[in-house]
Amino acid sequence: MTVAQPNRLAGGRIDRARTLSFRFDGRRYTGHPGDTLASALVANDVALLGRSFKYHRPRGLISAGSEEPNALVTLAHGGAHTPNTRATMVELVDGLVAAPQNAWPSLRFDTLAVNDLAAPLLTAGFYYKTFMWPRGFWERVYEPAIRRAAGLGRLDTAPDPDSYDRGFLHCDLLVVGAGPAGLMAALTAGRAGARVILADEDTVAGGRLNAETHAIDDAPGADWAAAARAELAALPSVRVMPRTTVFGVFDHGTYGALERAAPDAPSHAPRETFWRIFARACTLCAGATERPIAFPGNDRPGILLAGAARAFVNRWAAAPARRAAVFTNNDDGHRSAADLAAAGIEVVALIDTRADAPDCPFAAETLRGAQVIGTSGRRRLTAITVRAAGGALRRIACGALAVSGGWNPNLHLAAQHRARPAWDDAIAAFVPVPGAVPGQRAAGAAAGVFSTAGALAGGAAAARAALEDLGLSAGAPAPLPRTEDAPVRVTAFWHVTGAPGRAWLDFQNDVTVKDVALAQAEGFRSVEHVKRYTTLGMATDQGRTASTAAIGVMAALSGQGIAETGTTMVRPPYTPVSLGALAGRARGPRFRPVRRTPTHVFAEARGAVFTEAGQWLRAQYYPRPGETHWRESVDREVRAVRGAVGVCDVTTLGKIDVQGADAAAFLDRIYCNRMATLPIGRVRYGLMLREDGIVMDDGTAARLGPDHFIVTTTTANAGAVTRHMEFARQCLWPGMDVQLVSVTDAWAQIAVAGPNARRLLRRIVDPPHDLSNQTFPFMACGAVTVCGGLGGRLFRISFSGELAYELAVPARYGNALMDELLDRGADLGATPYGTEALGVLRIEKGHAAGNELNGRTTAAMLGLGRMVSGEKDSIGAVLSRREGLAGDDRRLAGFVPLDGTSAIPGGAHLLRPGARAEAANVLGWISSAAFSPTLESPIALGFVALAGARMGATLRAVSPVDGRDIPVRAVSPHFVDPDGGRLRG
Amino acid sequence: MAEYRLAPTFACGGAAPLLARHGAVTITERPDLALAALAQRAGDAALEALVRDVTGAPPPGPGRISGQAGGVQLAWTGPGQWLALAPADRHPDLAGMLVARLGAAASVTDQAGGWVCLDLDGVGCRALLERLCPLDTGAMDAGRAERTGIEHMGCLVICEVPGQRYRVMAARSFAVSLADMLETVARGLV
Secondary structure, three states: OOOOOEEEEEOOOOOOOEEEEEEEOOOOEEEEEOEHHHHHHHOOOOOOOOEEOOOEEOOOOOOOOOOOOOOEEEEEEEOEEEEEHHHHEEEEOOEEEEEEEOOOOOOEEEEEHHHHHOOOOOOOOOOHOOOOOOOOOOHHHHHHHHHHHHOOOOOOOOOOOOOOOEEEEHHHHEEOOOHHHHHHHHHHHHOOOOEEEOOOOOOOHHHHHHOOOOOOOOOOHHOOOHHHHHHHHHHOOEEEEOOEEEEEEEEEEEEEEEEEOOOOOOOOOOOOOEEEEEEEEEEOOOOEOOOOOOOOOOOOOOOEEHHHHHHHHHOOOEEOOOEEEEOEEHHHHHHHHHHHHHHHEEEEEEOOOOOOOOOOOOOOOOOEEOEEEEEEEOOOEEEEEEEEEOOOOOOOOOOOOOOOEEEEOOHHHHHOOOOOEEEEOOOOOEEEOOOOOOOEEOOOHHHHHHHHHHHHHHHHHHHHHHHHHOOOOOOOOOOOOOEEOOOOOOOOOOOOOOOOOEEEEEEOOEEHHHHHHHHHHHOOOOOOHHHHHHOOOOOOOOOOOOHHHHHHHHHHHOOOOOHHHHHOOOOOOOOOOOOOHHOOOOHHHHHOOEEEOOHHHHHHHHEEEEEEEEOEEEEEEEEOOOOOOHHHHHHHHHHHHHHHEEEOOOOOEEEEEEOOOOHEEEEEEEOOOOOOOOOOOEEEEEEOOOOOOEEEEHHHEEEEEOOEEEEOOOOOOOOHHHHHHHHHHHHOOOOOEEEEOOOOOOOEEEEEEEOOHHHHHHOOOOOOOOOOOOOOOOOEEEEEEEEEEEEEEEEEEOOOOOOOEEEEEEEHHHHHHHHHHHOHHHOOOOOOHHHHHHHHHHHHHOOOOOOOOOOOOOOOOOOOOHHHHOOOOOOOHHHHOOOOOOOOOOOEEEEEEEEOOOOOOOEEEEEEOOOOOOHHHEEEEEEEEEEEEEOOOOEEEEEEOOOOOOOOEEEEOOOOOOOOOEEEEEEEEOOOOOOOOOHHH | OOOOOOOOOOOOOOOOOOEEEEOOOOEEEEEOEEEEEEEOOOOOOOHHHHHHHHHOOOOOOOOEEEEEOOOOEEEEEOOOOEEEEEEEEOOOOOHHHHHHHHHHHHEEEEEEEEEEEEEEOOHHHHHOOOOOOOOOOHHHOOOEEEEEOOOEEEEEEEEEEEEEEEEEEEEHHHHHHHHHHHHHHHHHHH
């Protein structure tokens, strides 16, 4: 049977008509819609929620919001687990299962709590001082042990079953935070017709209005917030985004936001969405975070922030305890005492550090000028020790202590552009500096204006100012609602002195006042250094409740002011962001888009094995039944090309359509060899250099008309070459009449290669076209029709060294053409081949490809030095002749193993026999290697210094990667048909 | 004439053009478009009048598409560059027609199979597009045509009816990935 909710009060903004069941730490509890996991645990009188990071101290809730440092739980969902979830931010749903973290064997009996006894040793810098020797132990022994003992939740290493999304939003005004200031700002701008996004991390807009008892226009503040929500929902230009945390501001008015799905969202919907918001202006109404006071034993479960205590009571009707005390340095703490008392909680004492504090009629007694100097209770608070103004000590029994050390404006988004906030003595807090982030204005508590009336006025004014900046009309100002306008009365008080025991500043990283003092004593004076040395503010909560108090402590210890002490750098994210949300859909097969060739369906149907070539998915080889190793398939495909005819989709090679009166002159400057002289109906091999004289890419240019060329590039460089040519056209020679457009995707291009290629094409290309060697010789090109009238283009070019053509048809016909080629060529031995055979064929022929065009090779090295024309200028021509580059005597060569059987390792270094395998002795390297079915031997291409190795020389191919050391002989790179008889046949 | 013809395939890889309905969005593959790239020859001032003669409107400026749906439309793709779109049944040889009508004023390149075109219909279009591309689709009016990126794919997004009807185009080889991205997001919104 489930336990009733013993600490549930009357009232609150929860739906008591429905009861939800959930589990925490293995036990069943109940709550209601509207509860957070935190409020439901409070209502069930569960105070112990976790163990601390370093000392494994019992910990409970401190806050009711996103700043919570202690109540981190692991949530189970969909078979997976999400660690480090703040219980205060978890909406209660039926069946929720949460587990505490960092406790073993259990939350109540945690053996590592012995760390707490060793606390005198575990001070700031402990690791740096202790685990220095022996050398090498850190990685193998110390760090793993420390990581096991410390840390928060454990990462679930199984794939995340949830989906995530990301997107882009645009608005005139982004309002961050939907408290009174944010609602007023959104109403002001929305009524004026501006495009507004109102984002708030809470489940329901209203901010503190939902947790307070203030009246607005004589009605409860939460009712006013509800009315504002309704009005905003009806404004077409306003988008209200609850459950959305704006976590960072980036350049040019871009904000990052994380939206969490509502618990009732369908299970297939994204669990979180990462939004990039492009805002012309921003109103920062993120409210404020209350800060604790550091006193001995201040981390005991049951001690929480005063504003959180009254939020639990007012909003969720959950009493932290039936007997409570309040410890404050400001008037707002008195408000908590009043609200707790009004809810029926016995407020046994209000302890105010100020000697001149007002009397609190709601507490049994008001102790002025007094301090809490100790606490007791094993797993939760049972009593506090108070030092009265005169120094007398008193013990007061209570189950909860509500603490207020004042409020810090949530200025993070105003301080992320290297802006530093300013110290404001009047409210003892840092406030945003106006104008620190372009286009952004803070209003309400985020600007240090803590009264409700001030928030409403500030929100309206900030929105009107933003609209004016944007040149939008704000209309006549509407009268502001009437509400409380209490002044802020606070006296800075950071930590209790003169009392024994540890006082925590950073609860999540277990950093105490003593750690900060030690850091200062050891010479760490800069606030940034103290942060790193003590780890204060470096946990997942980024010190939301810790930083200002720590700065206060540092200032007190050093004797300098808080403004002089300064703050640490504020960086995104404001609250933790799942990496899954940043990835969005881009995971698994959707990591990046895939480009499919026009013959993809054909290849799939033939059982092709695919390989990625950049974004392209290409058929690598086509295994046949009975073939057990890829080499069998590839060797067969190579033999088919050399002996009959093969067909291969080469669509992925870049195709650029070049037109214009100056097209020929343009190509003359792009390619290092002559193109302007190319006759119409002919193709020429072309080499283009980078500005620095190194080879950029190779390919072909086909002349279709006096002012019309088709240029091809390698698959890998299609984008780079297009960019390069566009740059030349637009920036280098804008006066030339040249137009470029990519047609890579428009045409399916299929290589038909082998002695039977012409016979096969005669069955495909329509009869009027004469394919004879006389009419259509090697390097001819032209328009043809195929298969009964379909327009295409035929190029007689060869990458394999065989009689070969490339036939281009509109992309949508590529698949059918491939089928047709194989059907019609069955008796000719027509065989589809993939990229692997393509590679073997070109290595056998000695054609350079990506491995040879690797950004370090020159035309001369490729054996193409004479292609760099001296009769004209072209990009890279001058620098290709520069000293050092021109003198490089390494040349492309072929290599065969001396024993005729050993594979030559790709990437191997070339050395003389007997030379030590070290850099100084390296003569060159192997760039491409394959087994040649034609030669029935391994072969390779590589670059080798002529000075050291003439053709026929014996060398060694040494691979430092796997230790192979293969004797090889340098030969001509043209293993097959060196005089080109076949391709011209 | 040879005795047979080749059968075209669809960019999204199906036996028929893609047609998918997910909640408030319908995604339709449009293989029935004729496409051609158009680029102004240097200094040729005659182009504007010639284009007006073909489409009924001058060549559009950045971010715009001109002409009437059902006829020949031009979408701006770069300085002095446009993509011409027309129903393939009315203009089976769009590039040839443009060469004939525009003469030496423009360079024309057939792009019939170069692009995949997916039409989005329904009130869910904006919710879909805002999760896909950085364009301010909420501010696009009819006739807006913008180059943008969708999950690393270069795309052209055309607004036909604000909030209701958009056209997304990308290089044909991306068709399967583009359709998958659109459908994945659309399914998450149902």
